[in-house]
Amino acid sequence: MSPVASGSADATASTSPASSLFRTCPSTGLSVHRSADALIKANAVVATVALLIGGIAAILVLLTRWQAVHLLDAVWFYRVLTIHGMNMLIFFILFFEMAVLYFASAVLLNCRVAAPRLGWVGFALMVVGAGMVEWMMISGRADVLFTSYVPLRADPPFYLGVILFAVGALVVVGIFFATLVVARRERTYEGSVPLVTFGALTAAIIAVITLVHGAAIYIPTYLWSLGLMDVDPQIYRLVWWGLGHSSQQINVAAMVSIWYLLGALSVGAVVVNEKISRTAFVLYIAFISMASAHHLLVDPGFGPTWKVVNTSYFMYMAVMASMLHGFTVPAGVEMGMRLRGFTQGIFGWLRRAPWGDPGFSALVLSVVVFGFVGGITGVTFGTEQINIIAHNTLRIPGHFHATVVSGTAMAFMGITYYVIPLIFRKRVAFYGLARWQPYVFSIGMLIFSMAMTFAGSFGVPRRHWDITFPDAPFELAYSPAVDLVIGVMAIGGLIGAVGGGMYILITVTSVFFGKPLGQDFSEAALEGSVPPGVYTRPFLELPTEDVELEEHGRLGQMPGTMILVSIFMAAFVVYYFVNWKLLSFVWKVG
Amino acid sequence: MHTTGVTSPLAGWWKPAHRSEKIWATVAFVWCMVLFAMMPFWHLKGGQNPSGTRARVEPEAFRARVTEFVEEYRVGEASGIPIVAPPPGSDIYLMGQMWLWYPVLRLQQDAEYTLHLSSVDVNHGFNLYPFNVNFQVVPGYDYALSITPTEAGDFRVVCNEFCGVGHHAMLGRIIVDPPGTQVGSAVPEAAVPGGES
The missing domain is CATH 1.20.5 (Single alpha-helices involved in coiled-coils or other helix-helix interfaces)
Structure with a gap:
C-alpha cells in the first residue's frame, strides 16, 4: 500500500507568500497556520492535565463507593467527587473541544486563525478560571458537587472562576466563527465546508447557547453568594441544566464530528450522503434543550404537559439525529472499505479493517458503547414516567459514563493518536501500548457503566458516601447482589483507570519526550510508531470516478451496517419496554 | 465520486x-x-x-403544617422520630431537612393518600426502598403526589440528592400495614427491609 499522491505534499511549502507563518503537512498536504498548531497544543496539554486530576479523583471516588475498601471519609468523598466532576465534564472536555475548534477551522480549511492573540487571551481566561475553581475545591470552600444546587453555597471565587472560564471559552468560539469567515473571504477552500468542520460548527453554535445559559445562572449565583440577590432553587435547576445538559450536546456534536474524522483518516470512510449527515447535525441545534428537561422530570416546579413537551418537542428529533449518525458513520466506513476493494461478503470490510490502528478501534468502540449503552439508557431514563425509577440512582451516572466517557472521551483519545504525528509532529511513544489502549479503556468503562446502571436499578443512590447507612436512625441492607454488582463496577472502573493511565503516559511522553517526525511520511520511516492511517492515507485510495457498489438484495449497498443497526434497534425496543414493565410494578403514584 | x-x-x-x-x-x-x-x-x-399538584410554599409554612400533622395523628416514636398514622384518603406530609426525613409514616395498603414532599433547607431526594420510586424535593415547593401503597411492609426513604456532609445518614421510614389493621396497634420492630419481599 504505497502512498498514491505523495508528490503534491512537499511542493507547496516554498510557494506560499507567508510561508514562515504556515507549514505544509506531509501527510495530508494541508498548510497549517503555526498559531493554530500552538493553540491546539496548548489546549490539548491543559486538557490532559485536567484529565489526570479528574482521573486520580475518579480512582479515589471509586475506591470509596466500593464498600469493601471505603477509602475516603465523608468530607473528602464529596470534595473529591466535586473535583472529579468539574475536571472531567468541564475542564478536560472543554479544553479539548477548543483544540478541536482550531483544528476543524484553521487546519481543515487551510486557513489562518483569526485573531490568534485573542485566542491566547481566551486560553488565559480559561486557565485562570479553572485554576480558581480548582483552588476553591481543593481548599474545601466549594463542597457543592458539580451541579452546585442552590442553596448549597460555595465561596464566591468558585462561581467567579466558572464565569471567567466560560467567558474564555466564548472568546475561542467567537474566533472559530471569525476563522470560518476569514477562510471564506480568502477562498482557502471551495464550495461548502467539509462535514467535520460543519459538525464542529454545530458544536460551536450549541456552545454559545450553552454558555449563555451558564452566564444566566452563574452570574446571579455569584451575586447570591455575595449576599446581593436571591436565587430560587427550582429556577436554578431549570437554568443550570440549560448549561449542564446542553454542554453534553456540545460533546455529542464534537464526538460525532470526530467519528467522521477518524473514519476518514483511518479507513477512508466516505460521507454516504452529505444531506443526511448535515441535516442530522442541524437537528442537534434545533432540539438542544430537550435533554436539559430530562433532569427535571420528577421535579415539583413543572407540570406534566411541560415535561412531555420539553422532553420530546413532540418528536424526539435529537434522538433521530443520533440514530442517523449511528447509521451514517458505520455506513461510511463500510462504503469506504468496499470502495477500496474490501468487498467480500457482508462483513468482509469489518474483518479486514485495521483493528490495530488505535484511531480505528477507538472509533468503533466509541460508536458501539455510546449507542448501545449510553444512547439507549439515556433515551429510556429521559422518558417522563420511567424517570421515576431512574432519577438520582446509580442508573444516571451509569448512563453518562457510557456516553461521555466511553463515547466522547474514547473518541477524543482516538483522535489524539493522529494529532500527535500530524500536529505535534512526534512519534507516538509506546506505540505497542497505544494499540491496546482503546480496548483496555473501553472494556473497563463498559463493565463499569453497565454494572453501575444495574446497581441503580436496585435503587442504589448516586452521590452517596456510604450505602450501609451506619449513622442512620434505621437499618437498611441492600440485597447481597448489590455488593456483587458494586464489586464488578469497581473492577471495571479500575480497568478503565488503567486504560486512562496508559493514555496519559503515552501522550505526555510523546509530546514532551517523543522523537520528532521528519518530512518522510513513508511506511518504512513510520511503521510501528504512528497509526497506519498517517502513512497509508487510505482516503487517497478512494476511486476518483463514480463506482456503483454491489447490491446485496434487500440489504442494499451497505448490508453489514443494515444488520448492525437492526441489532441496535431490537436492543433499544426491548430495553425501553422492559423499563415500562418495571415501572408498572411500583406503587401507584400520580 | x-x-x-x-x-x-x-x-x-x-x-x-x-x-x-x-x-x-x-x-x-x-x-x-x-x-x-x-x-x-x-x-x-x-x-x-410524576404529575401531582404543585405549589410554592415558604419553608417555615411547610414546617408548621408538618408539625400540625404530626400532633394530630401521632401514634408513637421510632429512633426519636414520631410515627404518624393518618387515615386513608388524607393529606400526609414528609419533610426533608439536613439530615432527617420527618416524620415516620404509617399507612394502609391499597389506600390512597396525598403525599406532600418539600424541604426546609436544601434540595433533597426522595427514594423509596426497595421499590425504587424517586422524586426531587426542592425547598420552596410543595410536591403533592397521590400515592397508593400496593404492598404492605417496612419501607425506607433514602435521600438521593447530595445535601451536605451528613447526607448518607438521612434515612426515613414508611410502614405499610395490611388492609384492615387497626390504627394505633403496635408498631412492628424495625425490620431490615428487602429481605422478605
Whole structure:
C-alpha cells in the first residue's frame, strides 16, 4: 500500500507568500497556520492535565463507593467527587473541544486563525478560571458537587472562576466563527465546508447557547453568594441544566464530528450522503434543550404537559439525529472499505479493517458503547414516567459514563493518536501500548457503566458516601447482589483507570519526550510508531470516478451496517419496554 | 465520486439519499413517534405518573403544617422520630431537612393518600426502598403526589440528592400495614427491609 499522491505534499511549502507563518503537512498536504498548531497544543496539554486530576479523583471516588475498601471519609468523598466532576465534564472536555475548534477551522480549511492573540487571551481566561475553581475545591470552600444546587453555597471565587472560564471559552468560539469567515473571504477552500468542520460548527453554535445559559445562572449565583440577590432553587435547576445538559450536546456534536474524522483518516470512510449527515447535525441545534428537561422530570416546579413537551418537542428529533449518525458513520466506513476493494461478503470490510490502528478501534468502540449503552439508557431514563425509577440512582451516572466517557472521551483519545504525528509532529511513544489502549479503556468503562446502571436499578443512590447507612436512625441492607454488582463496577472502573493511565503516559511522553517526525511520511520511516492511517492515507485510495457498489438484495449497498443497526434497534425496543414493565410494578403514584 | 468528512463536498451535494438510508430514517422516525406517544398514553392508562399538584410554599409554612400533622395523628416514636398514622384518603406530609426525613409514616395498603414532599433547607431526594420510586424535593415547593401503597411492609426513604456532609445518614421510614389493621396497634420492630419481599 504505497502512498498514491505523495508528490503534491512537499511542493507547496516554498510557494506560499507567508510561508514562515504556515507549514505544509506531509501527510495530508494541508498548510497549517503555526498559531493554530500552538493553540491546539496548548489546549490539548491543559486538557490532559485536567484529565489526570479528574482521573486520580475518579480512582479515589471509586475506591470509596466500593464498600469493601471505603477509602475516603465523608468530607473528602464529596470534595473529591466535586473535583472529579468539574475536571472531567468541564475542564478536560472543554479544553479539548477548543483544540478541536482550531483544528476543524484553521487546519481543515487551510486557513489562518483569526485573531490568534485573542485566542491566547481566551486560553488565559480559561486557565485562570479553572485554576480558581480548582483552588476553591481543593481548599474545601466549594463542597457543592458539580451541579452546585442552590442553596448549597460555595465561596464566591468558585462561581467567579466558572464565569471567567466560560467567558474564555466564548472568546475561542467567537474566533472559530471569525476563522470560518476569514477562510471564506480568502477562498482557502471551495464550495461548502467539509462535514467535520460543519459538525464542529454545530458544536460551536450549541456552545454559545450553552454558555449563555451558564452566564444566566452563574452570574446571579455569584451575586447570591455575595449576599446581593436571591436565587430560587427550582429556577436554578431549570437554568443550570440549560448549561449542564446542553454542554453534553456540545460533546455529542464534537464526538460525532470526530467519528467522521477518524473514519476518514483511518479507513477512508466516505460521507454516504452529505444531506443526511448535515441535516442530522442541524437537528442537534434545533432540539438542544430537550435533554436539559430530562433532569427535571420528577421535579415539583413543572407540570406534566411541560415535561412531555420539553422532553420530546413532540418528536424526539435529537434522538433521530443520533440514530442517523449511528447509521451514517458505520455506513461510511463500510462504503469506504468496499470502495477500496474490501468487498467480500457482508462483513468482509469489518474483518479486514485495521483493528490495530488505535484511531480505528477507538472509533468503533466509541460508536458501539455510546449507542448501545449510553444512547439507549439515556433515551429510556429521559422518558417522563420511567424517570421515576431512574432519577438520582446509580442508573444516571451509569448512563453518562457510557456516553461521555466511553463515547466522547474514547473518541477524543482516538483522535489524539493522529494529532500527535500530524500536529505535534512526534512519534507516538509506546506505540505497542497505544494499540491496546482503546480496548483496555473501553472494556473497563463498559463493565463499569453497565454494572453501575444495574446497581441503580436496585435503587442504589448516586452521590452517596456510604450505602450501609451506619449513622442512620434505621437499618437498611441492600440485597447481597448489590455488593456483587458494586464489586464488578469497581473492577471495571479500575480497568478503565488503567486504560486512562496508559493514555496519559503515552501522550505526555510523546509530546514532551517523543522523537520528532521528519518530512518522510513513508511506511518504512513510520511503521510501528504512528497509526497506519498517517502513512497509508487510505482516503487517497478512494476511486476518483463514480463506482456503483454491489447490491446485496434487500440489504442494499451497505448490508453489514443494515444488520448492525437492526441489532441496535431490537436492543433499544426491548430495553425501553422492559423499563415500562418495571415501572408498572411500583406503587401507584400520580 | 465520493468525498470524506475532511474534504469539501463537490457542488450539488444535496442529493437523494440511498435506499438503505431512507429505510433507516423511516424506522428511526417511527420509533421516535412511539417514544413520544408512550408518555401521553401512560398518563391515560398507566398507574405511575410524576404529575401531582404543585405549589410554592415558604419553608417555615411547610414546617408548621408538618408539625400540625404530626400532633394530630401521632401514634408513637421510632429512633426519636414520631410515627404518624393518618387515615386513608388524607393529606400526609414528609419533610426533608439536613439530615432527617420527618416524620415516620404509617399507612394502609391499597389506600390512597396525598403525599406532600418539600424541604426546609436544601434540595433533597426522595427514594423509596426497595421499590425504587424517586422524586426531587426542592425547598420552596410543595410536591403533592397521590400515592397508593400496593404492598404492605417496612419501607425506607433514602435521600438521593447530595445535601451536605451528613447526607448518607438521612434515612426515613414508611410502614405499610395490611388492609384492615387497626390504627394505633403496635408498631412492628424495625425490620431490615428487602429481605422478605
